[in-house]
Amino acid sequence: MGDSDESTLTRLGMDRPHPARVYDYFLGGKDNFAVDRQAAEHLLEAFPGFRTAAMSNRMWMHRAARYVAEQGVTQFLDIGTGIPTSPNLHEVVQETVPAAHVVYADNDPIVLSHSRALMTSRPEGRTAYLDADVTDPQSIMGSDEVKDLLDLSQPVALSLVGVFHYLPDALKPYDLVKELVEPLASGSYLIFSHCTPDFAPDLWEQAIQVYKADGGDAQVRSKEEVTRFFDGLELVAPGVSAPFRWHPDDETEALVAKRTFTDISCSLWVGVARKP
Secondary structure: OOHHHHHHHHHOOOOOOOHHHHHHHHOOOOOOOHHHHHHHHHHHHHOOOHHHHHHHHHHHHHHHHHHHHHOOOOEEEEEOOOOOOOOOHHHHHHHHOOOOEEEEEEOOHHHHHHHHHHOOOOOOOEEEEEEOOOOOHHHHHOOHHHHHHOOOOOOOEEEEEOOHHHOOHHHOHHHHHHHHHOOOOOOOEEEEEEEOOOOOHHHHHHHHHHHHHOOOOOOOOOHHHHHHHHOOOEEOOOOOEOHHHOOOOHHHHHHHHOOOOOHHHHOEEEEEEEOO
């Protein structure tokens, strides 16, 4: 392989697994590379529940986004959006609020190319796609896309779904959430989910080591640690909970009855909170 080929792989992020593409693989998608599939299979060997966790996380995101839209919020900022898998966040919220504005942000060029090609807003609403990293909040909040589509003097729903377990403490994740929430108006919401080792600590310790060995980085957190991300905000009942216990619908309850969704297989803490 020549230098130009290697630089292309690096530019496209194909030289190491990317969270969005690994997540896509767990959801049964096709938009991933060999390096992502290899990492995903290694993770499944260490913790077989990853596919179930991904499914429960996405189903919960739909319910959480719908809930916030039903509270009258018409603006959404989805950071770490992942590869489009219909229904996407804007499709969910525009069913309730057709004129909703949604800004998507991700740091994977593959995600952005698919987003621009596949995600089209209803005529009444608007969507935009931003190439940015959650570790640089100012580049997101100061972007033209956010300035054009979101009125920060009015409530905004900030979606950070399945993102922060990829940020170790060295990156100061709690400070990052505060920087993203701080400019938002009263009445805004935080939609947040995070993997946890609480129900299967030995399996998760092994899974994290496997992921790091494949070139990724991650840090799962306890319920207490996840709850800290909501400091200063008012949690919506039932508070920080397993995804399948947060306002479950019929489909979710059916999967719980089948024992598909369990604390161990999902291994997530989720929550929605309002900024006072």
